[in-house]
Each structure stands twice: as C-alpha cells, then as structure tokens.
Amino acid sequence: MIYSCVNLHFTDFCNFNCSHCFVKKENNELSFEQLKIVVDKISNYYRENNIDGRINLAGGEPLLSRNIGNIIDYIYRKNIKVSIITNGYYLDESFIKSYGDKxxxxxxxxxxxxxxxxxxxxxxxxxxxxxxxxxxxxxxxxxxxxxxxxxxxxxxxxxxxxxxxxxxxxxxxxxxxxxxxxxxxxxxxxxxxxxxxxxxxxxxxxxxxxxxxDMEKSYVIIDSLGNVSTNNFHNSNISIFDYSLQEAIDILEINYMDYLKRYI
Ligand code: SF4
Missing domain, CATH: 3.20.20.70 (Aldolase class I)
Structure with a gap:
C-alpha cells in the first residue's frame, strides 16, 4: 500500500492547552539532525514508490520550534510538498514572506x-x-x-x-x-x-x-521521539531510526481505504 502524506508531529511544545489534545506534553522535540534523517527516509519511501508526496509538519505547535525554517527549507530542497498545521498564534507576515513560496x-x-x-x-x-x-x-x-x-x-x-x-x-x-x-x-x-x-x-x-x-488507524504519524504510529498516537515503539518507512508502515495495521478517503 502507498501512503502519500506523512504527519510529522516533531515537537510536543505548544503554547495552548486544549482539553482534546492528544499530544503528550513531554517536552520532546526532534533535533534538526534527527529531522533530516526522518525526511531522508520519507523521501526514500516516496522515491521508491514513485509518489508525489507531502510532509505535514505538526506538533504541538510547529511554529514554536526554532528549526521550523530549516526543516521547511530541507523538505523543499528534497522536492517534497510541505504543509503545516498550526494554532495560528505565531503566524505572521514575516513568516509568510520568508517561507510562503515553499x-x-x-x-x-x-x-x-x-x-x-x-x-x-x-x-x-x-x-x-x-x-x-x-x-x-x-x-x-x-x-x-x-x-x-x-x-x-x-x-x-x-x-x-x-x-x-x-x-x-x-x-x-x-x-x-x-x-x-x-x-x-x-x-x-x-x-x-x-x-x-x-x-x-x-x-x-x-x-x-x-x-x-473514521480517524482510527488511518493516519501515518511520526512523533517527537521518531516513533511511527497510526492513530494510537504515542503508543508505538516502532522507531524510524531503526526501520525504513516502508518497513514501519508494513508493521502498522493502517486502514488503507480510510487513508485514501482522506487524501484523494
Ligand atoms: S497541539 Fe494543537 S490541540 Fe494540542 S494544545 Fe496545541 S493547539 Fe491545542
């Protein structure tokens, strides 16, 4: 099965505290060096499967990370589409001017x-x-x-x-x-x-x-520790640093039809 969007919840940090938030606020965040390894693995997966894929940067609040600009640049240079899910609090004209074209x-x-x-x-x-x-x-x-x-x-x-x-x-x-x-x-x-x-x-x-x-087992998530999971967020010990993304996805029981409904 081919998955064309990976949700990269690379930081736990957030300025909000929503009652429905599923992110464990354990103050973990992937470093830029780790993020490059993760993006390389996603890039390999997309290339091997001939996918025009996307990486969705999420958190926590991704705009709180000092690496946000570097990681957008890095993903862009890999020719992978970038999207961001943000609570909007820190989004401003200067951010859009700096990174909007990517x-x-x-x-x-x-x-x-x-x-x-x-x-x-x-x-x-x-x-x-x-x-x-x-x-x-x-x-x-x-x-x-x-x-x-x-x-x-x-x-x-x-x-x-x-x-x-x-x-x-x-x-x-x-x-x-x-x-x-x-x-x-x-x-x-x-x-x-x-x-x-x-x-x-x-x-x-x-x-x-x-x-x-609908949300059950229909996302591909990499969390702030580098663990790959589906909706049982944070309950995975399948580390992207130990497996290729293809191997990690094969281990997870993702509902491919529900996944497709989301992205097509
Ligand atoms: S990560 Fe999203 S859902 Fe969680 S507290 Fe922050 S804004 Fe709310």
Missing part, C-alpha cells in the same frame, strides 16, 4: 470564534486567544501568498452550538475539515453523533467530516 498548504485549527469558547477549550496563552479578526487576517495572508488554506475544527460540547457560517464563508478556505472530538469516552465534553449531525446540517460551506471512528 509551503503548499497551511491548516489553522479553529475550534471556537469566541473568547469564552477558546478559554473553555484551553486555546489560550496567558489569557490571550486567537481572535476571529486575527484568523481572518492570517487567512488573507496565506491566500494572498498563493498557499492553500485549510481550517480544522474539532467538535466538542463546548463549540457544537456555534455558528461558523459567516466566518467560513468570509475566509473561504480550500478545505474545511470538521472532526469529532476524539478522546476517552468519560470526557464530559465529547459530542454525540446526533449533536455532530445538528452542527453539520447548519454548515452551508463545503466541508469534510471525520468521526472519531
């Missing part, structure tokens, strides 16, 4: 449009949240630089009654992805399938939806 897509996670909602979710840093105006501004920077814009929204009891229509129609992302909050069932903020349905029926913009079930 980035294929930027995804911003937007779970609430209100200060109160973001505070409840934990999307805040020193009591500052990402305002709707800031998201609209950085979205315009991204699109103005010719970079594809993606918005990721994770649905929970806290935000499932919010109306995203005006906002989403204003920024017009290339992709609007809505996830069902994925965490342990005892979490009181988890949304039911019925609550998700009500939210989705209200949306008047093209979206892609992933339930927590």
């Amino acid at each position: 980035i294929d897509m930027i995804g911003i996670s937007v779970d609430s449009l209100s200060f109160e909602g973001n505070m409840k979710i934990g999307r805040s840093y020193k009591a500052n949240t990402l305002t709707r105006e800031k998201i609209i501004y950085i979205s315009s920077l991204i699109k103005g630089a010719g970079i594809r814009l993606k918005i990721n929204t994770c649905l929970s009891k806290i935000n499932c009654n919010e109306d995203f229509n005006l906002f989403i129609n204003e920024i017009k992302p290339d992709r609007f992805k809505i996830f069902q909050m994925c965490c342990d069932e005892t979490n009181s903020n988890s949304v039911s399938n019925e609550e998700v349905d009500v939210f989705l029926k209200r949306i008047n913009y093209k979206y892609v939806y992933e339930s927590s079930k």
